Amino acid sequence: MEYLVEQYRKWMNDNIALTNAFSEESMKQMAIQMLLGNNYRLITENNTKSKLMLTYIWLTDVIDRAKKEFGEDWQSAVVKDLSNLRHRTTEQNNLLFWLAGLTKKLRIIWALRKMTFPCLLRNFKVILVICYCPG
Helix, strand or coil, X not given: CCCCHXXXXXXXXXXXXXXXXXXXXXXXXXXXXXHCCCCCHHHHHHHHHHHHHHHHHHHHHHHXXXXXXXXXXXXXXXXXXXXXXXXXXXXXXXXXHHHCCCCHHHHHHHCCCHHHHHHHHHHHHHHHHHHHCCC
């Protein structure tokens, strides 16, 4: 499946301030805000919000493609597809963590191997059914 990683990276790189908070332009904008007595965090928070929004848009595109390609069981199919890739990008690894219901930090803390992700995904679905189904 195509994961649109290059498109996502292009979105992130189109705006230097968005991808690099320590770029010359970003530092200039923060210095201006501080000299004017404004809160420079308004810039850095907007930076984070923008990155999150672009990531959500990318995830939505990937999920739409996966649903069209794999059907109703798209999550398991994507986990299997990603698990079979020999060389994954950082974005593909993060997608794999997310589909397994994990963050990268939690996976490191628990010392989980990527081979266990399909099993985690199945168990996560069972937990959701138990927690959210009445009766």
